[in-house]
Amino acid sequence: MTVLSKQAMRDYKKVQIQLENLETSVRDRCKKEFTEMMDMSSDLVGSGIPFLDYRAYAERIFFPGHQESPLRRDLDVPESRRQTVEQGLVQLSNLLNSKLFLTKFIHTLEVQRTFSPRDRAYVASLLTVALHGKLEYFTDILKTLLNDLVEQYVAKNPKLMLRRTESVVEKLLTNWMSICLYTFLRESAGESFYMLFRAIKHQVDKGPVDAVTGKAKYTLNDNRLLREDVEYRTLTLNVVVPASAGGGAASQTVPAKVLDCDTITQVKEKLLEQTWKGTSFSQRPHIDSVLLEITALNICLRAETPMLDDGEEGGVRLWHLVKASEDSELPKHRRGSLRERGGERAKAIPEIYLTRLLSMKVLGCPFYN
Known part of the structure; x- marks a missing residue:
């Protein structure tokens, strides 16, 4: 005992x-x-908010993923047929101004099985552009179509209504809301949304982020x-931004903060973010077009770590x-x-x-x- x-x-x-x-x-x-x-x-220091003008905003909402907006294309038809095509477009515009025709036209498109969701969204955006100058008429058409859509889903499964943007009506509703929200976003809510995004990104970038798993020290x-505790140091790099090709302003040096545990791609992203923070993302240099040239030593401590080769047998796991x-x-x-x-x-x-x-x-x- x-x-x-x-x-x-x-x-x-x-x-x-x-x-x-x-x-x-x-x-x-x-x-x-x-x-x-x-x-x-x-x-966190606020910088200018890169608002898009209304035309660019509408093009990105109506036609997402398109390199060139359909609105910027000219009428590409032979000169001999131009007058006939223009007359046909005028007649089509007159038909679209008929509520009965437009609703029946949309309902007919919806029941076509070969009409893919991508095609429906594209047609809905083209109709939005055609009716953009007559917003009251557009709203009236949308109310009628939504009423028909509600009746359709009540008879089937109401929980699935407006879950996805797979119909012409749903895309029309999305476009209509985007049109109505532009002024509100630019004058009121846009700044708060943008600064919230900047605050979250700023804090995430302050700590380590695993490039393979996406796990971060700071996250929501x-x-x-x-x-895990990952040891790291903050490095301040002096980024030399070259002068513009037109011979304008001289090259300038911009301090940028990175971590010694960042990958080369992460370093590029942070340099672009901090150097062009007042510029819209689409107007910044692409990350693949940027090459890092070290002109003075304060090299990221882990930049020299070699990449493993999987080889013939395989089994190599990438980790950061x-x-x-x-x-x-x-x-x-x-x-x-x-x-x-x-x-x-x-x-x-x-x-x-x-x-x-x-x-x-x-x-x-x-x-x-």
């Missing part, structure tokens, strides 16, 4: 020491995260949270910050034995990293309100 009592006491003290070490680790980590949470918004999604775990491929009984052999070193509980989610949400509070 005495031997068992002494053994139990030793085990109790051992567990108590482990709990104290764990508590200390948790306390230190909480202090560190709280300090970062308090001063993280001080680095628990599933994408980097639940978090090494790919092979634990999931082992039988359950072997996983337990490996964990036991890992030692009894006290580690911080994974839930402590959830304070990073809180820091991201606190950062966005001024923009939510």
Whole structure:
């Protein structure tokens, strides 16, 4: 009994020491995260908001993914047929001004089985352009079509209504709302949305982001949270922006912050973001067209790490910050034995990293309100 009592006491003290070490680790980590949470918004500096003009805004909403908008194309017909085609377009415009014809036309298109969702969205956008100058008439047509759509879904499955933009009516509704929201976005909500985006991106870029898994130290999604301590340093690079080809302003130097654990692609993204932060994304240089030329030493510490070659046998796993775990491929009984052999070193509980989610949400509070 005495031997068992002494053994139990030793085990109790051992567990108590482990709990104290764990508590200390948790306390230190909480202090560190709280300090970062308090001063993280001080680095956020607002810049000009790159609003699109209405024409570019409408083209991107109506025809997403098109390199060249259909609105910018000329009437490409032989001169001998131009007058006939123009007369036909005028007659079509007159027909579109007939509510009965337009509603029947759209209903006829909807029942065609060979009419793909992509084609329906394209036709809806063309109709939106044709009716854009008569918004009241467009609204009346949309009300009628939505009423018919409601009756159709009530008879089938009302929960699926407006779930997807697969019909002409749904795309017309999307376009109509985009037209009505442009002024509101530009004069009121656009700045808050843009600054919220900038704040989130700024904070995410401050910490490590795994280029393979997408997990980050700072994130709003628990599933994408980097639940490990990755050592890193912040480097300030002086980016030399060359003068314009027209011989205008001289080249200038812009300081940009990156991390020593960033990949080359991540460094390029951050340099472009910080150098052209007042320019719309579409007008910035493409990341693949940018080459990094180091003219002075302060090289990213991990830039020289070679890429592994998969070879003929395969089996090579790419990893960036978090090494790919092979634990999931082992039988359950072997996983337990490996964990036991890992030692009894006290580690911080994974839930402590959830304070990073809180820091991201606190950062966005001024923009939510």
